[in-house]
Amino acid sequence: MDKLTIYGERFDSRLLIGSALYPSPQIMQDAIQSSGADIVTVSLRRQNSVAAGEDFWQLIKDTGLRVLPNTAGCHSVKEVVTLAHMCREVFQTDWIKLELIGDEYNLQPDPIGLLEATDILLKDGFKVLPYCTDDLVLCQRLADLGCEVLMPWGAPIGTGKGLINPYNLKTIRERLPEQTLIVDAGLGLPSHACQALELGYDAVLLNSAVAGAGDPVTMASAFAHAVTAGRMGYKAQAMSEKDVAAPSTPTMGMPFWHQN
Amino acid sequence: MSELGKKPRVAIVGFGLIGRIAALELMDRYDITVFEKDRQDAQTGAGMLAAAMLAPLAESVICSQVLAQQGLEAIAMWPKLLAKLDADVFFQQAGSLIVAHQQDRGDLRSFEQRLKPLDGHHPLSADRRMIAELEPDLSGRFTHGLYLPCEGQLDNLGFFKASYDTLKRRGVQFNYGCEAVVANGCVDNQAYDWIIDSRGVGAKVDNAQLRGVRGEVARIYAPEVSLQRPVRLMHPRYPIYIAPKPNHQFVIGATEIESQDDADITVRSTLELLSAAYTVHCGFAEGRVLSLNAGLRPAFVDNHPRIEKKDNVIAINGLYRHGYLLAPVVVQQALCEGLL
Numbered sequence: 219m220d221k222l223t224i225y226g227e228r229f230d231s232r233l234l235i236g237s238a239l240y241p242s243p244q245i246m247q248d249a250i251q252s253s254g255a256d257i258v259t260v261s262l263r264r265q266n267s268v269a270a271g272e273d274f275w276q277l278i279k280d281t282g283l284r285v286l287p288n289t290a291g292c293h294s295v296k297e298v299v300t301l302a303h304m305c306r307e308v309f310q311t312d313w314i315k316l317e318l319i320g321d322e323y324n325l326q327p328d329p330i331g332l333l334e335a336t337d338i339l340l341k342d343g344f345k346v347l348p349y350c351t352d353d354l355v356l357c358q359r360l361a362d363l364g365c366e367v368l369m370p371w372g373a374p375i376g377t378g379k380g381l382i383n384p385y386n387l388k389t390i391r392e393r394l395p396e397q398t399l400i401v402d403a404g405l406g407l408p409s410h411a412c413q414a415l416e417l418g419y420d421a422v423l424l425n426s427a428v429a430g431a432g433d434p435v436t437m438a439s440a441f442a443h444a445v446t447a448g449r450m451g452y453k454a455q456a457m458s459e460k461d462v463a464a465p466s467t468p469t470m471g472m473p474f475w476h477q478n
Numbered sequence: 479m480s481e482l483g484k485k486p487r488v489a490i491v492g493f494g495l496i497g498r499i500a501a502l503e504l505m506d507r508y509d510i511t512v513f514e515k516d517r518q519d520a521q522t523g524a525g526m527l528a529a530a531m532l533a534p535l536a537e538s539v540i541c542s543q544v545l546a547q548q549g550l551e552a553i554a555m556w557p558k559l560l561a562k563l564d565a566d567v568f569f570q571q572a573g574s575l576i577v578a579h580q581q582d583r584g585d586l587r588s589f590e591q592r593l594k595p596l597d598g599h600h601p602l603s604a605d606r607r608m609i610a611e612l613e614p615d616l617s618g619r620f621t622h623g624l625y626l627p628c629e630g631q632l633d634n635l636g637f638f639k640a641s642y643d644t645l646k647r648r649g650v651q652f653n654y655g656c657e658a659v660v661a662n663g664c665v666d667n668q669a670y671d672w673i674i675d676s677r678g679v680g681a682k683v684d685n686a687q688l689r690g691v692r693g694e695v696a697r698i699y700a701p702e703v704s705l706q707r708p709v710r711l712m713h714p715r716y717p718i719y720i721a722p723k724p725n726h727q728f729v730i731g732a733t734e735i736e737s738q739d740d741a742d743i744t745v746r747s748t749l750e751l752l753s754a755a756y757t758v759h760c761g762f763a764e765g766r767v768l769s770l771n772a773g774l775r776p777a778f779v780d781n782h783p784r785i786e787k788k789d790n791v792i793a794i795n796g797l798y799r800h801g802y803l804l805a806p807v808v809v810q811q812a813l814c815e816g817l818l
Binding site for chain 2: 241242243244245247270271272273274277323376377430432
């Protein structure tokens, strides 16, 4: 399969996986392995000072995957910028999945604060992967600032509803052909991931869909297959939809009494 | 008997929940010496801070069927264990109630789907009327829930006090504030017939596979709140339970954070726990905060307990968030070969 590009680096897998909410670290490691992902997201909570979080961090390092730190749980520009800098130090990477929460209950990103924080962090030398809503203009503004990767949501985090607005996502894909687009959040089923890739999205990022499944390890594998299927489906250029049925078997040669 | 007329000597290193149960099981037949790194009045350790819920069915959502089944066995063992104590300790098996606010109903549905079948024990769907019958104080506040009749709880502070008093009377020797070194089958170079290593997270210095999982709890005195049994509230990030203890006290917990940090509870966690409790029962508003605590649960990578035997040393650890749920079974498994 063709490769996923993130700020000039290339990866085989089009599935990015989270490291939270698994029943145990063992199941987390097994599920991550079974997903075939090359990139794992990790959140650095303030409470997790470097030393305090060392044990869990070691478990992540044991996966051997590229780490994408995220700023989950931040509610202000100042907070998110500070945490991004802490992440850069702790995880030794200039990648940051920027998550700035605007609504405490459904964890909807704050688009206005996100633009401000993205601008600051890009200028500070970060490679920003902003988690945003599926708003075309917001995505355009983020791209204008210099984001090479954008991560619009499929649905609110953890809802498992799938792509609630495929039209918006499709528009963003059409209007921003150069950006790497990753559907982040809201997926529940492998078919949701497949649909995102069929729309031309470059990858999906998910956590709850795998960690919250009854059997996370098998579900991780199911998503890996779905992502492959979706990408292949996109590359193979699907037939166009029609309103009128067109027979796949030609009627020519059919006995006249069978034709109307 | 190691010598004629003398009881064999057992050292118990770490006097938390596991150390206490082991001591109670062994006190009649062994000469026991306890080593505990904290001072006697320290309010630390997972067993001290826990809500001491016995919830095998609810926990089956996140643990294996085998562990949940063991939890069910342990509930039956607790009354026998408590009967060894010189004082009464509050224990009940009146079930537990799971409730969810309207916006968290999805979480409740998924929780219900994940409950594993346990021998003869099933969850009951609780509607508005059943909730009102079980917990009159919650009447009208919740319309959907689950009632898990097999579950129970006990008073861990009462257990901690009564176990110490009982063991002291039976002649157990206590060494508090003593960071004992277990090496070469000895404790601080003293030979024992058996050594029980029940140090919890304290054993991390010798076992790199052990990790701490931070948990935060509040203990509240709320005379206006009356609950008959533990109530668990579905929450988007972690289940919050309210366990009613004797004397109008309630343990409200618990956060679960992958961190070795055992420093004081954060403001965020305090707000989350207490506001969740307040949404269950507004009588908590006038309650008094007795304590806000943070501690570490000892866990291995699979979150399953482990018993490791090496010569005369038996290490019991990694009970994670299932200390009270599993300890009687795990300790008995550990001691049954050789000691019991």
